[in-house]
Amino acid sequence: MSAELSPIDKAKFVAARRAADYVEDGMRVGLGTGSTAAWLVRCLGEMVREDGLKFRGVPTSTRTAELAREVGIEVISLEEAKWLDLTIDGADEFDGELNLIKGGGGALLQEKIVATASDQMIVIADAAKEVHALGAFPLPVEVVPFGWTATRALVEETLVSMDVMGRETTLRMNGSQPFVTDEGNFILDLHLDRIGNPRQLAMVLNQMPGVVENGLFIDICDVVVVGHGDGRVELRDINAGTVTEDRLDFVESDNLFSDLGD
Numbered sequence: 001m002s003a004e005l006s007p008i009d010k011a012k013f014v015a016a017r018r019a020a021d022y023v024e025d026g027m028r029v030g031l032g033t034g035s036t037a038a039w040l041v042r043c044l045g046e047m048v049r050e051d052g053l054k055f056r057g058v059p060t061s062t063r064t065a066e067l068a069r070e071v072g073i074e075v076i077s078l079e080e081a082k083w084l085d086l087t088i089d090g091a092d093e094f095d096g097e098l099n100l101i102k103g104g105g106g107a108l109l110q111e112k113i114v115a116t117a118s119d120q121m122i123v124i125a126d127a128a129k130e131v132h133a134l135g136a137f138p139l140p141v142e143v144v145p146f147g148w149t150a151t152r153a154l155v156e157e158t159l160v161s162m163d164v165m166g167r168e169t170t171l172r173m174n175g176s177q178p179f180v181t182d183e184g185n186f187i188l189d190l191h192l193d194r195i196g197n198p199r200q201l202a203m204v205l206n207q208m209p210g211v212v213e214n215g216l217f218i219d220i221c222d223v224v225v226v227g228h229g230d231g232r233v234e235l236r237d238i239n240a241g242t243v244t245e246d247r248l249d250f251v252e253s254d255n256l257f258s259d260l261g262d
């Protein structure tokens with residue numbers, strides 16, 4: 001029941017539920033990864049089953065693909081879709097220009113490919129994800145396993161030369177083994193505190209041998225749907241500014257929210 005969910009889960013839910021309204025019949029939609037994106041996938045599954053919504057989804061991870069199929073969404077590959085009307089995904093941080101850090105769930109590579117193959121990217125996030133400057137959340141960088149220690153050394157040297165604050169770099173682990181992405185790569189997490197020039201850092205990182213992709217999403221996101229634990233939703237549109245809506249009706253909806261909370 002809704003009362004058992006924490007304010008943060010309610011915030012994620014209302015953001016996801018509001019963003020689901022952007023999906024229309026016939027669309028090809030990129031489906032993000034993470035706990036907020038999982039709420040979205042469940043909401044969309046409900047809309048497919050209960051309201052007859054007809055769309056096809058391109059998942060950004062095996063986890064999301066499994067959940068999407070489970071809830072009744074038609075899943076296709078990006079190759080089949082060719083181009084997407086919309087991608088809806090979570091984020092670890094967003095700033096005032098709607099630039100993002102993503103990859104906390106390790107799916108940044110597929111997420112960036114899918115988002116940039118879309119007419120529009122909508123991010124769903126609880127209000128705690130908003131920052132003045134990106135970088136408090138460790139920046140994920142996907143690297144090929146071959147020579148990863150050399151790649152890490154190069155990344156660290158470059159951060160020093162760019163005078164980026166922080167600079168500690170850790171290999172993401174899954175128990176005693178390195179975490180392996182869906183594409184078979186490793187992830188370095190860059191503990192930077194504050195990124196002064198995210199655009200420059202994103203470009204520099206991607207020029208290094210061994211780096212596959214980084215978690216900075218610059219000029220990719222069009223709208224952030226910000227959820228609050230009391231049911232309020234803010235729409236931050238890169239062109240239209242901020243609109244606030246009271247969506248307690250989502251939280252109080254017995255047949256949707258309470259089912260999803262199980």
Ligand SMILES: O=C(CO)[C@H](O)[C@H](O)COP(=O)(O)O
Nearest residue numbers: 034035036090103104105107
């Ligand atoms: O980038 C991501 C996965 O790679 C997620 O969108 C990000 O980590 C946010 O996750 P959550 O919604 O669980 O807070």
